[in-house]
Amino acid sequence: GDIILGYLQSIEGAGRGQTYINVIGTGDGIQVIGTSPANNSDRAGKLSGFTIQPYAGSTTTTNGLHIQNTTGSGVDDVLATGFVGALASNKGIGIWLDNTVSGAATERLTMLRTSVENCTTGILFDVNGGTTSHDYNRLLDVRASANGAQVAYLARNGAVLYHCVLFLQSNGTPTASFELTGSGTTVDSSLLAFQFEGGSGYGLV
Numbered sequence: 144g145d146i147i148l149g150y151l152q153s154i155e156g157a158g159r160g161q162t163y164i165n166v167i168g169t170g171d172g173i174q175v176i177g178t179s180p181a182n183n184s185d186r187a188g189k190l191s192g193f194t195i196q197p198y199a200g201s202t203t204t205t206n207g208l209h210i211q212n213t214t215g216s217g218v219d220d221v222l223a224t225g226f227v228g229a230l231a232s233n234k235g236i237g238i239w240l241d242n243t244v245s246g247a248a249t250e251r252l253t254m255l256r257t258s259v260e261n262c263t264t265g266i267l268f269d270v271n272g273g274t275t276s277h278d279y280n281r282l283l284d285v286r287a288s289a290n291g292a293q294v295a296y297l298a299r300n301g302a303v304l305y306h307c308v309l310f311l312q313s314n315g316t317p318t319a320s321f322e323l324t325g326s327g328t329t330v331d332s333s334l335l336a337f338q339f340e341g342g343s344g345y346g347l348v
Contacts, residue, residue, distance in 0.1 A: 146173045148188060150213065156193035159222040159258075165198040171209035171239070172197075175216060177247055187213035194222040203228040206236040207262070212247035212273060217254075224260040235263025237287075240280070242273030242302075252280045259295070260288040265313075268298040275327065278305040285310065289317035296320065301327035308334045316341045 146164075148154065154173065156162030166172035172195050175187060187210075195207045207223035210216050218238070228234025237259035240249045259265035265287040268277050277298075287295035295313040298304060307330070313320040320339045323329065 145170050148173065148175045150177050151188050153188035153190065154193070155189065155191045158192045159194045159220055162193040164193050164195040166195065166205040166207070167198040167201050169201070169204040171206045173208050175208070175210045175213055177212035177214070177244075187216040189217035189219065190221060191217065191219040192221070194224065196223075196225045202226065204234060206234060206239055207259075208237070209239045209241060210249060210252070211241045212244045212249060213252075214248070214250045216249070216252045218252070218257050219254075220256045222258045222260065223262060226262045228263060230263050236267050237262035237264065238266045239269060240267065240277060241269045241271060242275070242277070243271045244273050246274060248274045248276040248278065250276060250278045250280065254282045255284045257284065258286045258288070261293070262289070263293055264297050265289055265293070265295045266297070268302040268304060270300040270302050275301045275303045276305065277302050277307070279307065280304065281308045283308065283310055286312040286314070287320075288314045289320075290315040291317065293317045294319050294322050296322070298323045298328050298330070299325045301325055303327070304330045304333055306332055310336045312338045312340075314340045
C-alpha cells in the first residue's frame with residue numbers, strides 16, 4: 144500500500160479493465176480518511192473507473208479500498224479482486240468501510256457498478272474505535288463472487304446499518320453470502336434486496 148486520500152479527494156480512472164492499480168507490499172491499496180464530524184458535513188470524494196488488485200507476492204498481505212470516517216463517498220465502476228489474506232489479521236478485504244474515530248462515521252456512501260471477486264471478505268462494514276453508525280449508505284449495484292471459506296458481505300464489531308438501501312448480488316458457494324457477527328451488529332429500518340446464485344444453503348448467517 145498505500146495511496147492515502149484526504150477528505151474530498153478523488154481518483155477517477157478510464158474504467159475497470161482499462162485502469163489497473165496494483166497493490167504492492169502490505170496494507171491497504173487506497174485509503175480514504177476522514178477525521179471528525181466537522182469534516183464530514185456534506186460529501187467525500189469519489190473512487191471510480193479502475194480495477195484494484197494485489198501485485199504478485201502481495202495477495203495475502205494487502206486489501207483493496209479502505210474508506211474510513213467519511214460521509215458521502217462515491218464508488219463507481221470499480222473492481223476489487225484477488226485479496227486473499229487472513230481476516231483475523233485485517234487482510235484479504237476487497238472494500239473495507241470502517242469507523243475508527245470517536246464521533247465520526249462512514250455514512251451516505253453510494254456504490255454503483257462495483258464488483259468484488261475472489262477476496263477473503265468482499266465488502267466489510269466495520270467498527271474499530273469509532274461510532275457504530277453506517278447509516279444511509281446506498282449500495283445500489285454491487286456484485287460479489289466468492290467461494291469456499293470466503294464471505295461476500297460482512298458486518299461486524301457492532302456495525303449498525305440503519306436507513307440503508309442495499310441491493311446485493313452474490314455468485315458462488317462461499318461460507319456466507321451476507322454475515323453479521325459481533326454484539327450489536329444489525330441491519331435496521333433498511334431496504335434489502337438479495338440475489339444469491341450458487342449452491343444451496345449459502346445465504347444469510
